[in-house]
Amino acid sequence: MRKRIRGALLLGLTLAVALIVAACGSSTKKTSSSTTSSSSKTTSSSLPGKGKPAIALGDENFEEEYVLGSLYQEALEAKGYTVSLKGNIGSAELTYKAFETGQIAAYPEYTGTLLTAVANITSPPKSAQGAYVEAKSWLQKSGATMIGPTPFADSDAIGTTKKYAAAHHLTTIADLKSLGKGVTMGGAPEFATRSQALVGLKKAYGINPTFVPLAIGLFYQALDSGKVDTSDVFTTDPELNSGKYVVLTDPKHVFGFQNVGLVVKQSTASAEGPAFTSTITAVNNLLTQKAIIALNAAVVLDKQSPAVVAHTFLSDNHLL
Amino acid sequence: MNPQLPIAAGGPVIPSFGGSGKAYACERANGLFCWHWFSQNWGSVLWPALRQHVVLTLIAVAAGFAISTALALIAHRHRWVERPVTAVTAILYTIPSLAMFELLEPIPGFGLSRTTAEVALVSYTLLIMFRNTLTGLRGVPAEVRDAAAGMGMSPRQILVRVELPLALPAIVAGLRIATVTVIALATIAALVDDSGLGVPILTAINNDVFKTELISAGLLAVLLALFADGLLVLLNRYLTPWSRARLA
Amino acid sequence: MNDFVQAFQFIGRDGQILGGPPVPTLVHLSLETLKIAGIAMVISLLIAIPIGLWLGHIHRGSFVAINLGNVWRALPSLAVLAIGVAILGLGLDNVLLALVVLAVPPIITNAYVAVDQIDPELVDAARGMGMTGWQILRKVELPLGVPLVMAGVRTAALFVVSTTTISALTGYSGTLGDIINNETSYHLSGVLGAAICIAALALLVEALLAGVQRAMTPRGLRVTRAAAPEGSLAPAVAEPA
Numbered sequence: 001m002r003k004r005i006r007g008a009l010l011l012g013l014t015l016a017v018a019l020i021v022a023a024c025g026s027s028t029k030k031t032s033s034s035t036t037s038s039s040s041k042t043t044s045s046s047l048p049g050k051g052k053p054a055i056a057l058g059d060e061n062f063e064e065e066y067v068l069g070s071l072y073q074e075a076l077e078a079k080g081y082t083v084s085l086k087g088n089i090g091s092a093e094l095t096y097k098a099f100e101t102g103q104i105a106a107y108p109e110y111t112g113t114l115l116t117a118v119a120n121i122t123s124p125p126k127s128a129q130g131a132y133v134e135a136k137s138w139l140q141k142s143g144a145t146m147i148g149p150t151p152f153a154d155s156d157a158i159g160t161t162k163k164y165a166a167a168h169h170l171t172t173i174a175d176l177k178s179l180g181k182g183v184t185m186g187g188a189p190e191f192a193t194r195s196q197a198l199v200g201l202k203k204a205y206g207i208n209p210t211f212v213p214l215a216i217g218l219f220y221q222a223l224d225s226g227k228v229d230t231s232d233v234f235t236t237d238p239e240l241n242s243g244k245y246v247v248l249t250d251p252k253h254v255f256g257f258q259n260v261g262l263v264v265k266q267s268t269a270s271a272e273g274p275a276f277t278s279t280i281t282a283v284n285n286l287l288t289q290k291a292i293i294a295l296n297a298a299v300v301l302d303k304q305s306p307a308v309v310a311h312t313f314l315s316d317n318h319l320l
Numbered sequence: 321m322n323p324q325l326p327i328a329a330g331g332p333v334i335p336s337f338g339g340s341g342k343a344y345a346c347e348r349a350n351g352l353f354c355w356h357w358f359s360q361n362w363g364s365v366l367w368p369a370l371r372q373h374v375v376l377t378l379i380a381v382a383a384g385f386a387i388s389t390a391l392a393l394i395a396h397r398h399r400w401v402e403r404p405v406t407a408v409t410a411i412l413y414t415i416p417s418l419a420m421f422e423l424l425e426p427i428p429g430f431g432l433s434r435t436t437a438e439v440a441l442v443s444y445t446l447l448i449m450f451r452n453t454l455t456g457l458r459g460v461p462a463e464v465r466d467a468a469a470g471m472g473m474s475p476r477q478i479l480v481r482v483e484l485p486l487a488l489p490a491i492v493a494g495l496r497i498a499t500v501t502v503i504a505l506a507t508i509a510a511l512v513d514d515s516g517l518g519v520p521i522l523t524a525i526n527n528d529v530f531k532t533e534l535i536s537a538g539l540l541a542v543l544l545a546l547f548a549d550g551l552l553v554l555l556n557r558y559l560t561p562w563s564r565a566r567l568a
Numbered sequence: 569m570n571d572f573v574q575a576f577q578f579i580g581r582d583g584q585i586l587g588g589p590p591v592p593t594l595v596h597l598s599l600e601t602l603k604i605a606g607i608a609m610v611i612s613l614l615i616a617i618p619i620g621l622w623l624g625h626i627h628r629g630s631f632v633a634i635n636l637g638n639v640w641r642a643l644p645s646l647a648v649l650a651i652g653v654a655i656l657g658l659g660l661d662n663v664l665l666a667l668v669v670l671a672v673p674p675i676i677t678n679a680y681v682a683v684d685q686i687d688p689e690l691v692d693a694a695r696g697m698g699m700t701g702w703q704i705l706r707k708v709e710l711p712l713g714v715p716l717v718m719a720g721v722r723t724a725a726l727f728v729v730s731t732t733t734i735s736a737l738t739g740y741s742g743t744l745g746d747i748i749n750n751e752t753s754y755h756l757s758g759v760l761g762a763a764i765c766i767a768a769l770a771l772l773v774e775a776l777l778a779g780v781q782r783a784m785t786p787r788g789l790r791v792t793r794a795a796a797p798e799g800s801l802a803p804a805v806a807e808p809a
Contacts, residue, residue, distance in 0.1 A: 063527060086432065087514050088523065091752040103431050190752040192589060213750075215739055217526035218658075286332040298337035302344035303357055303530055305364045309337060316333045352654065414770050416730035417645075418737075419763035422748055426571040426756055497641060504644035508734065521650045525738055531654035538647035538654075545642030 047080025048275030054082040055272065058104030060095045061088050062216045063306065064154060064236060067295050068108040070310035072262060075283045078320045079275055091190050092117045099144075099263060106264035111135040111149060112256035114263070116196040124196065124256050128153060131257040139263060147269070147280045148261020150287040152236065155258040156197060158185070158248045159233035161223055165246040172249040174205040176230065185209035186222045187232035197232070200254040220245075236289065238297035260287070279319075286317050347532070354532045365520055365533070370540055372515035376506045377548070380438050381499050384445030389491075391446075392453035393479075402454065409447035417444075417508045425512055437509035437516075444505055445498035452497075456490025457483050492556040496549060503545040517541045574757030575764060583747065583761070585754060594744070594765055601743040601769065604660070604735075605728045608667035612724060616672045617717070620679025624713070625705050633680035640673030645731040649738040658739045663732070670731055671724040678720025682713030711786045718781035725777055729770050744769070 055076065059069030066087055073083045086104055089095045096118045098104050111131040115121050119138045125131040132149040139145055158173050165171070168179065176183055191197045192211050201207055212228050219231045220239050233240065233247065240247060262280050269277055291313070298309045314320040338344060346354035358366075388409075395401040415423075420440045430436040460483045468482045484491075510518025517537045524533035583594035623629040648666045656662040686709055694708045736745025747754050747762035754762070 061526065066523075085514075088519075088526075089432065093752050098432060101431065103433075188752075189750045193753060213741065215526055217528050218739060221528055288331055291332050291334050294334045294337065300527065301348055302338060303347040303354075303361075303527065303533070304337065304344075305361055308364055312335050312337060313332075316335045411771065414726060414774055415767040416726075416733055416770050418730070418733045418745060418748055419766040419770075422759050422763040423767070426760065500641045504642065504647075507644040507646040511737075517644075518646060521646055522737060525650065525653065529653055529658070529739070534650040534654040538644070538651045541644045541647045542642055545644070546639070549638060549642060 048273055049076060049079040049081030052081060052272050052276075054084065055106060055268070056084050056086060056104045058086045058089045058095055058098055058107040060092060060107070060109075061090050062234075063299050064234070064292065064296055065108060066306040067292075067299055067310060068260065070306045071283050071287075071314065072106075072108065072280060074307070074310050074314055075279050075319050076276070078314070079279050081272065081276070091188065093190065096263075105268045106262050108260050109135075109146070109263045110154065110258040110260055111146075112155065112196055112258040113194075114138070114146075116256070117190070117194050122195070124253075128257040128259055132259055132261065135261070140266070143266050144263060145266050145269060146261035146263055147277055148284050149259035150261070150284045150292075151259075152287050152289045152292045153257060153259045154234050154236040154292070155255040156191075156232050157235050157250065157255060158201075158230050159219075159223065159240065159245045160230040160248065162244060162246055164229050165248075170246070170248055172251065173201060173207065173254075175248070176207040176209060177205060180208055181210050183209045183230060184212050184228045185230045185232070186212045186214040186219055186228035188216050189213045191232050196254065196256050204252045204254045236292050236296055238293055238301050241293070241297075260284070282319055283314070286313075286319070347530075350528065350531055352531050353535055357532045358536055361533075366536055366540060369515070369517045369520050369537065370544065372519075373503070373506055373517045373541070373544065376434075376437060376441065376509060376513075376516050377499065377502045380441035380502045380506070381445060381495070383438065384442045384498060384502075385449060385495060387442065388446050388449035388494075389453055391450050392457065395450075395454050396457045396483075405450060406447070409443075409450055412443040413447040415443075417505045418511075420444075421508060421512050432512050432514075434513050434515070437506070437513040440512075441502050441505060441509065444501055448498045448501070449491075449494040452490045452494025453487065456487030456494075459490065460486045488560050489556060492552060492559065496552040496556070499548050499552060500545045503541065503548060507541055517544075571756050571760055574755075575760035578754075578757050578761035579765065583758070585758065588753065591753075592742075592746075594762070597742070597744045597746065597762075598765060598769060601729070601732050601745075601766075602773075604663065604743065605667070605725070605732045605773075608664050608671060608728050608732070609721075609725055611664070612668050612671035612675060612728075613721070615668070616675035617679055620676040620717075620720075621683055621705065621710070621713075623676075624680040624683025625701070625709060627684055630680070630684065633677055636673045637677030640670070640677075643670060645670060645727070645734050646737065649731065649735055653738045660740070663735045663738075663740050666735075667728050667731055671728050674723045674727075675717075675720045678716050678723075679713070682716035682720075683709045685716075686712050714784050714786070715781065718777065718784065722774060722777045722781070725773055726770060729766075729773055733766050 057069055057073055059065040069085050069087060073085045076083045086098075089098050089104070089107075092109065092113045095104075095107050095109075096114075099107055111128075111134075112124070114135045115125065115131065115138065119135075121134070121138075125134050128149070132146070136146045158176075160170060168183075169175065176185075185198070187198065192213070193199065198209075198211060209230065212222070214222050214228070214231070219233060220237075222228045223231050223245065230248075233245070235247070239245065261284070295309055295313060298304045299306050311320065343356065347357050391401070391405050395405060412420075417440070420443065421436065424430050424436045424440055425432070427436075430439070464482060464486070465478060468478045473481065506516050507518035507521060509516050510522050517540055520533050520537040524530040524537070527533070579594060583591065583597065585591060620633065623633055645666070648669055649663065652662040652666040652669075656665065683705075690708060690712070691704060694704045699707065732743050733745035733748070736743055736749040744762050744766050748759050748766075751759050
């Protein structure tokens with residue numbers, strides 16, 4: 001009998017501990033979905049988002065997209081909207097498919113990538129504004145639209161280590177032509193097939209490197225370890241400020257123009273009310289080149305959580 | 321090369337996000353385990369992932385338990401059911417998790433959702449729990465069943481008052497294996513449902529193989545499984561005091 | 569449904585992308601997957617079988633052997649691979665290490681139980697007949713233990729094949745998991761095709777090992793009961809919680 005009581009007590013204790021831990025946990029809400037009294041301007045009853053249908057945001061498979069997703073989510077939630085964020089869906093192609101099939105209602109996208117990877121247009125736009133206009137009108141053909149663009153642009157580029165660039169006298173992408181297949185180039189798998197990527201580079205500059213597919217977050221590791229000689233990089237990568245890497249110039253603008261806008265269905269945007277569009281626009285207007293690089297540095301280098309970084313940025317700029 | 325579009329005068333406030341990096345020296349160097357990162361991100365990254373993982377597991381195990389118990393009760397009454405059920409659940413169990421999650425995704429109504437994750441996880445619990453429950457029920461000695469019938473109990477009473485209690489050790493053993501299995505496989509669920517401990521693992525791989533996050537999330541998954549296993553061992557001991565008495 | 573039709577077409581094309589650059593064939597990726605799994609299994613068998621059998625023979629170390637099996641079940645493949653990558657970096661060594669860590673425990677546990685649970689009277693009779701310890705192990709314990717040992721090997725093999733494909737998520741390329749990790753290039757039909765291949769591969773390995781088990785089981789034991797226990801699950805049912 002005593003043994004049974006002891007066993008029961010032990011079990012009860014364990015369950016109690018579990019319940020306490022669970023209760024403590026549920027009060028520590030993820031910062032991105034916090035509903036603390038951060039909306040200092042208006043009382044909760046007059047928030048424009050209250051009562052509007054819930055929004056499913058999504059983002060693509062790299063850090064800058066996580067930051068953008070969190071920024072939009074938190075800014076909208078501060079206005080009373082109910083927002084869920086499906087993170088890390090995949091590449092642009094996959095995320096658009098999730099948008100098309102209704103699994104997400106909106107996601108941040110780059111104008112150039114939308115046009116070449118999703119819309120499959122063949123004649124690239126000639127300016128940043130032109131890219132945005134063309135992307136938006138393509139989306140409007142299927143009942144969607146784009147709220148943007150951001151001041152910053154994040155396009156691909158070809159980066160290499162300072163050592164390799166010095167050894168082979170590289171300043172521009174065309175310099176790689178003479179190295180032929182002897183130079184390795186890393187990139188995400190889709191880099192090999194997109195026209196604003198390797199396919200376009202081959203056509204414009206006559207280069208023919210050996211392509212090595214890599215996970216997006218591992219580009220710089222591969223460059224450092226010598227696994228690849230050159231790699232696709234993003235122009236807002238914080239690592240590029242370290243001085244260890246050289247970005248080869250792209251005088252023919254193969255990599256195009258890549259400002260960001262929120263892709264969203266027109267019906268969703270109108271159902272959510274004008275505050276939806278104005279909130280997104282307010283966030284977009286804050287995102288200068290300097291700002292996004294600072295955000296990226298905190299997330300990529302310091303390994304801070306995108307949600308926390310977004311929260312700090314938005315509250316310092318009075319959007320929370 | 322980076323065409324900017326015109327912005328509002330003055331530009332945004334750019335916070336320092338924790339200073340020039342001295343506090344983040346361990347993270348920047350990608351040390352094996354940065355306590356600073358762990359304590360800073362416990363509340364925003366690790367604990368939510370752990371909670372989501374527990375929820376994923378509980379739903380899958382509960383659903384799997386219900387289905388497999390029902391199947392086992394049917395198979396106990398009608399012997400011919402056992403073969404096909406074992407065959408189907410065995411095939412489901414054999415399919416590697418990576419394949420299973422992907423195969424369910426294109427089915428309409430599934431896609432990238434909690435449903436896809438749960439259905440896949442449930443399929444891994446069925447074989448174990450079905451087999452254990454059935455073995456437990458069958459393991460009740462015929463004499464005991466006869467004695468109960470002799471005492472005037474109906475078949476349902478025999479089931480509820482005699483067979484199920486005696487089958488408890490086997491049932492809980494199956495529950496135990498299934499729970500630990502689901503906890504392990506739920507890390508892969510991050511592929512289709514953005515929740516659980518698989519999320520920080522996949523994020524960390526993609527973030528320059530960030531070791532601290534990998535080790536933190538990985539160890540949490542292991543510890544969760546051990547904890548759940550221990551809890552179920554205690555549960556079994558509590559529910560079946562007679563099995564302990566026999567050993568004592 | 570259309571996706572599944574296209575998936576089989578993808579398999580029929582040996583994994584090539586329509587209108588795309590040449591990629592490693594399904595056959596090649598499958599063989600690579602099997603190769604890695606095979607190397608890991610050989611290493612694991614070399615480590616685990618001798619230890620497990622010996623511990624069972626001398627009836628020692630039951631605590632370690634049984635609890636190793638319990639701890640093993642708690643190891644999520646992805647987590648083990650992830651921790652391995654954190655410590656050893658990307659590469660085949662790290663994958664093999666993770667695979668061995670995952671494969672050794674069930675083999676040890678089953679090998680131990682297989683020999684430990686043999687009817688002691690049989691062992692006594694053999695000793696009475698004049699057999700040495702070695703001979704008892706080889707001629708009595710091993711043959712009688714084949715079902716459980718092989719069941720452990722089968723469980724381990726399944727886990728190894730499964731985890732080999734998962735290694736694609738942790739940065740190792742060269743297995744069928746690559747296709748699953750790259751839906752952008754291969755499209756859903758390719759991913760489904762690869763998933764079907766992985767499932768088929770696992771079933772094939774399972775069937776093959778089941779055949780090996782039957783071949784290795786002494787004829788007298790081959791009359792198996794209908795509900796033949798799958799090795800590591802049998803102790804779980806029999807063991808006192």
